[in-house]
Amino acid sequence: LEKPIQLSVDKPMRVGELAKRTGKSVRALHLYEEFGLLRPVHRSKGNFRLFSAAAVARVEWISKLQDAGLSLHDLRELLEDVSDGGVAPAAMERVRAVFAERLRSTREQIAKLSTVEKELENGLAYLDACRSCEPVHQASECGTCNYNGHHDGEQPILVAGIHKG
Amino acid sequence: LEKPIQLSVDKPMRVGELAKRTGKSVRALHLYEEFGLLRPVHRSKGNFRLFSAAAVARVEWISKLQDAGLSLHDLRELLEDVSDGGVAPAAMERVRAVFAERLRSTREQIAKLSTVEKELENGLAYLDACRSCEPVHQASECGTCNYNGHHDGEQPILVAGIHKG
DNA sequence: TTGCTCCTCACGTCACGTGAGGTGGC
DNA sequence: TTGCTCCTCACGTCACGTGAGGTGGC
Numbered sequence: 001l002e003k004p005i006q007l008s009v010d011k012p013m014r015v016g017e018l019a020k021r022t023g024k025s026v027r028a029l030h031l032y033e034e035f036g037l038l039r040p041v042h043r044s045k046g047n048f049r050l051f052s053a054a055a056v057a058r059v060e061w062i063s064k065l066q067d068a069g070l071s072l073h074d075l076r077e078l079l080e081d082v083s084d085g086g087v088a089p090a091a092m093e094r095v096r097a098v099f100a101e102r103l104r105s106t107r108e109q110i111a112k113l114s115t116v117e118k119e120l121e122n123g124l125a126y127l128d129a130c131r132s133c134e135p136v137h138q139a140s141e142c143g144t145c146n147y148n149g150h151h152d153g154e155q156p157i158l159v160a161g162i163h164k165g
Numbered sequence: 166l167e168k169p170i171q172l173s174v175d176k177p178m179r180v181g182e183l184a185k186r187t188g189k190s191v192r193a194l195h196l197y198e199e200f201g202l203l204r205p206v207h208r209s210k211g212n213f214r215l216f217s218a219a220a221v222a223r224v225e226w227i228s229k230l231q232d233a234g235l236s237l238h239d240l241r242e243l244l245e246d247v248s249d250g251g252v253a254p255a256a257m258e259r260v261r262a263v264f265a266e267r268l269r270s271t272r273e274q275i276a277k278l279s280t281v282e283k284e285l286e287n288g289l290a291y292l293d294a295c296r297s298c299e300p301v302h303q304a305s306e307c308g309t310c311n312y313n314g315h316h317d318g319e320q321p322i323l324v325a326g327i328h329k330g
Numbered sequence: 331t332t333g334c335t336c337c338t339c340a341c342g343t344c345a346c347g348t349g350a351g352g353t354g355g356c
Numbered sequence: 357t358t359g360c361t362c363c364t365c366a367c368g369t370c371a372c373g374t375g376a377g378g379t380g381g382c
Contacts, residue, residue: 016335026336027372046380048336054329061326067281071370082304082327091304092295099292099323103285106278113275116232120268127264130257139247139256158264161226162247164219181361191362192346211354213362236344 012041012050022059029059035072037062037079068102069109122156177206177215187224194224200237202227202244233267234274287321 019026032038033049038058040049065075078098082091129148137147143163144152155163184191197203198214203223205214230240243263247256294313302312308328309317320328 014336025372027374030338031372044336044380046336047338048380057322057326057329061323061329064281064284064323064326066371067277068285073370079327082307084304086304087300088302088304088307088310089295089298089300092292092298092307095324095327096289096292096295099285099288103282103289106282106285110275110278110282112232113271113278116229117268117271117275119229120233120264120271123264124261124268127257127261130254130261133254133257135252135254137253139251139253142247142253142257145253157222158226158229159260161222161229162244162260164222164226179362190346192348195364196346209354209362211362212364213354231345238344 012052013055014044015040015049015051018051018055018059021056022063024059024063032059032062032072036076037072065102068106070098070102074098119156119158123158126150126156126159177217178220179209180205180214180216183216183220183224186221187228189224189228197224197227197237201241202237230267233271235263235267239263284321284323288323291315291321291324 013021015026015029018024019029022029029038033040038051038055040055041052042050044050062072062075066072070078078095081094129150130142132148134147137145145155146152178186180191180194183189184194187194194203198205203216203220205220206217207215209215227237227240230243231237235243243260246259294315295307297313298310299312302310310320311317
């Protein structure tokens, strides 16, 4: 049995293409490099950065863990912990601890956003009735509206907050 | 039938208490005031800001719409649209449009975070097996691990990204 | 030569954090 | 007087955005 021949040579790409493939700005990619999170395989004669296909996976890794609440500095430390060598199970245990904490905070964030989602829905439902409001009313009256099924003091939070404070 | 007597006089609070009740920093509350989003009812003799109980609702309103993706500048514009007067149904229609867009983007954000949540779970499941990894292995080997049920090239994204790039 | 992409500074932005130095109230 | 809270600058931070002025490659 022969080993499969790798036909697609890992053709390097310039920063613009990496940006397109990852949805990141060129500026952001430069920043990741400054932080030691990303490294072009080499430079062209014209000093252009040339990235391997693996860079896409790395940028997505950065992006997802940023969404999970890690800073670029946190990510650098995580990479250093692993690449500075050390015993495998210990290094992975450290990564595990970080992932576990991120899972916790990500779930918290989802819960928070789900609450906001509901409150936006409640606000929209309330505002639906405003569509049959007569144009004789001024916006300044909205805080104490009693028309169209609205009852003063029963406004959803995101509507009440506009008038209070 | 007599009107219910309002026993609890709206006793004003200082900025520290407003901070505690809303979970915001004093600095943040000062900033909201600079942006015209929050206003103390008056100042004490010692120039201390004094807020009414309604300020709590306002700060929560700010906070939730920030979570939904609006900037402090966006919020000021929203308040201006309503308080600058104008016809009620038109003002509320503008608010409706903003809420509708925020609902869309909030759901998008929840979906994104749900993906991250799953990927963290996958990463943790993979790393569980590392606990029975022998300490003879170096962390530098993890990229091509074939032990404990691990197969090279089948690492979850958040683990593979550590080694690639 | 013309476009297009890239390069390296370097200042701007947003929502705060963090002192610095000083004052008020029980 | 001692704490505690508050005040107003004002600079720092994080993850970029946005030109400024210049070069490389088809």
